Amino acid sequence: MLTRIGDYFIFLGTLFRNREKMGVYLRLIIDECMSIGVGSIFIVALVNTFIGAVTCVQTAYNLTNPFVPKNIIALIVRDSSILELAPTLSCIVLAGKVGSNIAGELGTMRISEQIDALEVMGINSSSYLILPKVVASVLMFPLLVIMAAFLSILGGYIAGTLAGVISPEEYVSGLRFEYKPFGVTFALIKTVVFAFLVSTISAYQGYNVKGGALEVGTASTSAVTNSCIAIVAADFVLTQVLLT
Amino acid sequence: MIDIKNIAKTFGDRQVLKGIDGCFEPGQTSLIIGGSGTGKSVLLKCMIGLVKPDAGEVIYDGRDFLSGDKDLQKEIRREMGVLFQGSALFDSKTVLDNVRFPLDMLTDQSEEEKLDRAQECLKRVGLENAGDRMPSEISGGMKKRVGIARAIVLNPKYLFCDEPNSGLDPLTSIKIDQLIKEITDEYKVTTVIITHDMNSMMEIGEKIMFLYEGNKLWEGNSDTLTHSNVDELNEFINANKLIREMER
Ligand SMILES: Nc1ncnc2c1ncn2[C@@H]1O[C@H](COP(=O)(O)OP(=O)(O)OP(=O)(O)O)[C@@H](O)[C@H]1O
Numbered sequence: 450m451l452t453r454i455g456d457y458f459i460f461l462g463t464l465f466r467n468r469e470k471m472g473v474y475l476r477l478i479i480d481e482c483m484s485i486g487v488g489s490i491f492i493v494a495l496v497n498t499f500i501g502a503v504t505c506v507q508t509a510y511n512l513t514n515p516f517v518p519k520n521i522i523a524l525i526v527r528d529s530s531i532l533e534l535a536p537t538l539s540c541i542v543l544a545g546k547v548g549s550n551i552a553g554e555l556g557t558m559r560i561s562e563q564i565d566a567l568e569v570m571g572i573n574s575s576s577y578l579i580l581p582k583v584v585a586s587v588l589m590f591p592l593l594v595i596m597a598a599f600l601s602i603l604g605g606y607i608a609g610t611l612a613g614v615i616s617p618e619e620y621v622s623g624l625r626f627e628y629k630p631f632g633v634t635f636a637l638i639k640t641v642v643f644a645f646l647v648s649t650i651s652a653y654q655g656y657n658v659k660g661g662a663l664e665v666g667t668a669s670t671s672a673v674t675n676s677c678i679a680i681v682a683a684d685f686v687l688t689q690v691l692l693t
Numbered sequence: 694m695i696d697i698k699n700i701a702k703t704f705g706d707r708q709v710l711k712g713i714d715g716c717f718e719p720g721q722t723s724l725i726i727g728g729s730g731t732g733k734s735v736l737l738k739c740m741i742g743l744v745k746p747d748a749g750e751v752i753y754d755g756r757d758f759l760s761g762d763k764d765l766q767k768e769i770r771r772e773m774g775v776l777f778q779g780s781a782l783f784d785s786k787t788v789l790d791n792v793r794f795p796l797d798m799l800t801d802q803s804e805e806e807k808l809d810r811a812q813e814c815l816k817r818v819g820l821e822n823a824g825d826r827m828p829s830e831i832s833g834g835m836k837k838r839v840g841i842a843r844a845i846v847l848n849p850k851y852l853f854c855d856e857p858n859s860g861l862d863p864l865t866s867i868k869i870d871q872l873i874k875e876i877t878d879e880y881k882v883t884t885v886i887i888t889h890d891m892n893s894m895m896e897i898g899e900k901i902m903f904l905y906e907g908n909k910l911w912e913g914n915s916d917t918l919t920h921s922n923v924d925e926l927n928e929f930i931n932a933n934k935l936i937r938e939m940e941r
């Protein structure tokens with residue numbers, strides 16, 4: 450376990466050594482942004498809209514005390530969406546989608562000797578293949594999370610008003626109540642860290658596949674599980690450091 | 694010329710290569726033959742630096758490849774073309790982009806020059822019309838030919854082919870062998886080919902090395918191949934003949 454973590458850090462080092470020309474990366478980064486970003490919009494949007502809706506209705510259900518004003522519901526949806534649900538949950542969803550994709554792609558390239566082919570051309574295969582994915586993830590995950598937080602709050606609004614647990618005016622006033630802008634900064638910091646973890650851990654798993662198709666499947670699975678573990682661990686640490 | 698000296702490699706507790714010596718001359722097609730699992734691919738990977746041997750030297754025209762610094766390694770690698778056992782085409786790129794790839798990454802040529810050169814190489818392997826297809830859409834034999842086109846696109850001084858004609862029909866095999874031979878003669882390339890194909894051994898075996906359980910048991914050429922007194926080699930050749938007769 451510890452040697453694996455050590456290997457992972459050595460692997461991170463190779464990403465930044467003898468890189469190719471900058472122009473080469475630019476196109477690759479744009480391609481990756483398209484596949485990682487655009488390709489994930491739908492699932493992230495769907496999950497977060499429903500999570501926001503469920504949070505709103507459940508909070509209303511639990512708030513039976515008539516002395517607590519209804520707009521607290523909106524405040525709770527807002528804060529949990531921005532601080533935790535949108536960044537952490539979206540990144541877990543993205544670990545499943547983007548992480549398994551990265552590990553599968555690199556694993557297949559490894560076992561079909563495509564990575565060897567790059568190496569014999571004198572190209573640093575790890576930086577050529579992986580750096581664009583890491584950069585694209587770090588750029589696109591935050592955008593997806595901003596959208597996720599927005600949709601989660603919107604989902605809460607729609608579900609809350611349709612179910613009749615809160616009126617539109619109460620919801621909006623709750624959203625505006627005691628708003629702390631640092632929450633958004635915190636969410637974005639978390640997301641950037643998660644993006645780096647998901648993309649590099651998945652790449653590490655895929656790039657180091659040995660064997661055949663079976664091992665590529667195993668690598669995809671461990672890419673997702675390890676990314677999720679890293680996300681929750683980092684989530685806990687960042688919350689301790691930044692919010693207390 | 695490529696000189697290899699005493700190459701040894703052990704994986705876990707299995708010694709795959711037990712000290713192999715040899716040299717490969719420019720303008721000649723040199724063959725490495727031997728049964729499955731005898732370490733032919735590992736030897737090739739040691740020569741091109743994908744596997745680090747436990748001992749031994751690989752010398753490219755007087756330049757020590759393995760202990761040389763990173764820049765020298767890079768320089769030598771850019772003079773190599775390699776055809777892998779499974780072709781190793783990039784499956785996210787079209788055939789033409791695969792062939793162009795080394796030009797895009799390693800040269801400063803203009804778009805037009807690169808396109809011309811890539812087309813020329815595709816034509817050489819008889820695939821000038823397959824440029825915009827994806828690797829998943831072409832047959833195994835076509836993949837090998839695209840692999841060859843990509844390997845020769847930078848005019849390599851050293852060409853390595855791992856089983857260029859395994860799994861192909863006899864006619865296509867012969868064509869591929871002839872193509873490699875032509876390129877070798879034309880540009881005085883130092884060519885190393887791994888094969889188990891009897892036809893290839895007889896047709897283009899200007900130098901043949903027989904590996905058996907990690908040792909080099911015999912060295913010669915297509916004329917002396919069938920007159921050796923090495924039992925393991927004779928057995929290997931007879932098995933090959935038997936299969937050929939069965940095919941008929
Ligand atoms: N990376 C590796 N790790 C462990 N063992 C390996 C590795 N690469 C090759 N081997 C072992 O080395 C031995 C020789 O393999 P190699 O691929 O060189 O055979 P080969 O002569 O090319 O056979 P074939 O004709 O089937 O391609 C095999 O037993 C293989 O299991």
Ligand SMILES: [Mg+2]
Pocket residue numbers: 733734735778855
């Ligand atoms: Mg082999």
